[in-house]
Amino acid sequence: MPVMTIGEAIRDALRGELARDDRVLVFGEDVGKRGGVFNITQGLQEEFGEERVFDTPLDENGILGMATGLALMGLRPVAEIQFIDFIWPGFDVIASDIAKYRFRSGGQYGVPLVIRSPYGGGVKGGLYHSQSPEAIFGHLSGLKVVIPSTPSDAKGLLTSVIRDDDPVIFLEPKKIYFAVKEEVPAGEHTVPLSKARIARSGKDVTVVTYGYMFHETMKAVEALVQEGIDPEVIDLRTIVPYDAETILESVGKTGKLVIVIEAPKILSVASEISALVAEKAIDVLDGPIVRVTGWDTPFPYALESYYMPNRTRIIRGVKKALSLI
Amino acid sequence: MSKETQTPPSLKIQPFTEEPIRFIDDEGRPVGEGDPAAVLGLEDSHLLFLYEAMVRTREIDRMGWILVRQGKAAFYISIGGQEAAHIGSLYALDPEDWVMPYYRTEPSLHLRGATLEEIFGQILGTNTDPSKGRQMPGHFGSKKARAFVLGSTVALGHVTAMGVAMALKYRKERQVVISYGGEGSTSEGHFHSALNFAGVFQLPLIVFIQNNHYAISVPRPRQTAAKTLAIKAKAYGLPGYYVDGNDVLAVYAVTQTVVDQARAGGGPALIEALTYRLDPHSSADDDKRYRSTEEVEAWRRKDPLIRFRKYLESKGLWDETKEQELRERIQKEIENAVEIAENAGLPDPREMFLEVYADAPPHLLEEMQELLQEIQESRQGGK
Numbered sequence: 232m233p234v235m236t237i238g239e240a241i242r243d244a245l246r247g248e249l250a251r252d253d254r255v256l257v258f259g260e261d262v263g264k265r266g267g268v269f270n271i272t273q274g275l276q277e278e279f280g281e282e283r284v285f286d287t288p289l290d291e292n293g294i295l296g297m298a299t300g301l302a303l304m305g306l307r308p309v310a311e312i313q314f315i316d317f318i319w320p321g322f323d324v325i326a327s328d329i330a331k332y333r334f335r336s337g338g339q340y341g342v343p344l345v346i347r348s349p350y351g352g353g354v355k356g357g358l359y360h361s362q363s364p365e366a367i368f369g370h371l372s373g374l375k376v377v378i379p380s381t382p383s384d385a386k387g388l389l390t391s392v393i394r395d396d397d398p399v400i401f402l403e404p405k406k407i408y409f410a411v412k413e414e415v416p417a418g419e420h421t422v423p424l425s426k427a428r429i430a431r432s433g434k435d436v437t438v439v440t441y442g443y444m445f446h447e448t449m450k451a452v453e454a455l456v457q458e459g460i461d462p463e464v465i466d467l468r469t470i471v472p473y474d475a476e477t478i479l480e481s482v483g484k485t486g487k488l489v490i491v492i493e494a495p496k497i498l499s500v501a502s503e504i505s506a507l508v509a510e511k512a513i514d515v516l517d518g519p520i521v522r523v524t525g526w527d528t529p530f531p532y533a534l535e536s537y538y539m540p541n542r543t544r545i546i547r548g549v550k551k552a553l554s555l556i
Numbered sequence: 557m558s559k560e561t562q563t564p565p566s567l568k569i570q571p572f573t574e575e576p577i578r579f580i581d582d583e584g585r586p587v588g589e590g591d592p593a594a595v596l597g598l599e600d601s602h603l604l605f606l607y608e609a610m611v612r613t614r615e616i617d618r619m620g621w622i623l624v625r626q627g628k629a630a631f632y633i634s635i636g637g638q639e640a641a642h643i644g645s646l647y648a649l650d651p652e653d654w655v656m657p658y659y660r661t662e663p664s665l666h667l668r669g670a671t672l673e674e675i676f677g678q679i680l681g682t683n684t685d686p687s688k689g690r691q692m693p694g695h696f697g698s699k700k701a702r703a704f705v706l707g708s709t710v711a712l713g714h715v716t717a718m719g720v721a722m723a724l725k726y727r728k729e730r731q732v733v734i735s736y737g738g739e740g741s742t743s744e745g746h747f748h749s750a751l752n753f754a755g756v757f758q759l760p761l762i763v764f765i766q767n768n769h770y771a772i773s774v775p776r777p778r779q780t781a782a783k784t785l786a787i788k789a790k791a792y793g794l795p796g797y798y799v800d801g802n803d804v805l806a807v808y809a810v811t812q813t814v815v816d817q818a819r820a821g822g823g824p825a826l827i828e829a830l831t832y833r834l835d836p837h838s839s840a841d842d843d844k845r846y847r848s849t850e851e852v853e854a855w856r857r858k859d860p861l862i863r864f865r866k867y868l869e870s871k872g873l874w875d876e877t878k879e880q881e882l883r884e885r886i887q888k889e890i891e892n893a894v895e896i897a898e899n900a901g902l903p904d905p906r907e908m909f910l911e912v913y914a915d916a917p918p919h920l921l922e923e924m925q926e927l928l929q930e931i932q933e934s935r936q937g938g939k
């Protein structure tokens with residue numbers, strides 16, 4: 232199996248779907264000649280032509296409106312938003328059209344489209360090249376939210392969301408686009424949606440995470456294991472609709488829950504999972520639920536390293552959950 | 557920046573020209589009748605002031621690139637090649653007027669009284685940044701300089717500048733507001749809302765578009781099928797001016813004309829300045845992917861600084877000795893400012909929790925304590 236980074240695996244998935252299905256179109260700002268500002272779509276325009284891979288004007292509203300119309304007509308648009316922080320000029324299309332089309336038309340119409348976008352911090356991008364707004368999208372019933380954390384999942388999940396009949400926002404952890412490498416299945420590779428992955432099984436504490444934070448969590452776990460703590464790590468993968476079953480099963484075993492995300496805490500995915508477990512499994516819990524998150528502030532530039540949750544903060548969180556501190 | 561200039565009544569600048577308005581050509585030679593300075597009512601001291609401001613802007617820009625190469629700045633986004641379009645237009649404003657910058661405007665804002673320590677503090681994210689290192693380089697703002705603080709969303713400034721203009725009108729102020737953006741910004745809805753409202757309410761707003769031919773890699777024809785960007789003003793009932801953005805005198809003349817009109821209650825205007833970005837989009841870009849070296853080199857020969865210098869030389873106002881002296885003086889100013897900015901240090905981590913709201917709510921104070929404890933523990937942990 233070829234070894235790939237997350238960025239390469241995403242490109243591989245796009246290439247695979249462009250080749251397999253001529254309904255697939257890839258477009259956005261700078262995705263053509265430039266190959267995207269993160270080089271993700273590099274070479275795709277040469278390979279598949281300007282009719283299928285093309286640059287748009289600088290207008291997210293236009294990009295998302297175009298994607299919606301194409302999807303209504305049975306095509307499979309994969310629209311790139313250059314940074315998730317710049318999606319807001321097109322938010323009306325997402326909140327009012329994309330998320331609600333199937334429901335409001337009584338199932339007559341669907342909009343099977345994918346919005347791909349880099350998200351998250353750790354690249355010294357300041358307020359507007361660092362945010363993690365997955366919860367905002369997750370709150371719009373009708374839209375799926377998917378976040379890969381490994382190259383294999385990046386390829387498999389992206390392939391699955393392109394084939395999925397619902398609209399999906401696919402958030403790519405930009406800090407680790409080219410930082411993580413692993414063997415990725417060649418050829419067709421799909422990963423089921425709404426299925427979390429148990430990345431490490433353990434008996435002492437359940438840690439739920441996703442995206443770049445998955446990797447920080449694994450670093451923390453290494454240290455915790457040295458101290459005789461045995462965590463179970465769940466990579467959520469699909470944020471909405473998420474895999475409650477896997478989480479509840481794990482907490483049933485460990486009795487402890489920590490959620491690690493980089494977004495702010497208030498009304499976050501971490502809050503949702505805490506509520507799920509509090510509602511459905513309070514009887515098996517034997518310690519406080521702990522949310523390790525970004526602070527409830529805009530994402531700062533100079534103080535970035537103090538903002539992002541890291542190994543140390545995760546270790547503290549796990550120890551709090553175990554009532555060790 | 558004391559200047560008591562107004563466009564002479566004899567000067568007639570027309571909107572919606574087919575070709576960009578110019579006063580000097582690529583070789584610095586006057587275009588049309590008479591000496592442009594005389595036509596514009598500019599004295600020698602004004603001309604020298606403009607040149608010095610452009611050179612200072614260029615030198616700040618160069619230092620920005622150096623700081624990235626030295627690993628001191630994480631990012632830089634350049635103004636190189638667009639100095640005339642910025643300086644010529646800023647020069648037409650009074651100190652009381654308002655500026656909505658875009659990310660390339662930063663180095664030119666010294667003209668508004670922003671100090672070089674402040675500008676380099678912003679680029680380095682240190683304590684001399686009026687915005688406390690909260691944003692990436694390129695996002696300079698200063699209330700003292702009457703420059704608003706931009707976010708990164710392209711075109712967003714246009715629509716808020718429109719609201720500022722509404723406030724000025726409501727309060728019957730004589731000030732105007734100028735909003736900068738690239739040609740890419742004309743594709744966003746914000747641009748259209750700004751022009752539409754400004755036309756309906758006859759606001760003292762000038763939207764100044766720096767058409768530098770590219771939005772990152774996307775060439776100008778991918779933004780609009782319209783022949784010029786200036787023409788877009790027509791549909792909103794405003795005048796649109798098409799000007800050679802590498803001719804500082806033409807930029808000044810056009811901007812001063814619309815500023816005078818807006819101040820007199822004549823309403824808004826759109827300006828398109830045709831220019832070129834000489835460097836990659838930013839320190840994160842590779843422009844070889846989408847444009848040829850020959851194309852860039854051809855525009856280097858139309859460098860607005862070289863062009864204006866030739867004009868000054870032809871008037872006997874400038875020579876190599878003066879050039880050397882000026883560059884050295886500015887270099888020293890800049891090195892000194894960088895040192896001050898660097899030594900000012902990074903903001904205190906506590907700063908992160910302040911100014912999210914006017915008063916920090918309890919949950920943020922709690923998070924602040926959590927971070928302080930974390931910092932203390934990691935220090936004790938021997939790191």
Ligand SMILES: Cc1ncc(C[n+]2csc(CCOP(=O)(O)OP(=O)(O)O)c2C)c(N)n1
Nearest residue numbers: 313317708709710738739740741770771772
């Ligand atoms: C709404 C939005 N979309 C995308 C971006 C990413 N981006 C930053 S600058 C830029 C190109 C802007 O081009 P233009 O307006 O022509 O200005 P220039 O950089 O050429 O001066 C893009 C796409 C952004 N900042 N905001």
Ligand SMILES: [Mg+2]
Nearest residue numbers: 738739770771
């Ligand atoms: Mg441009």
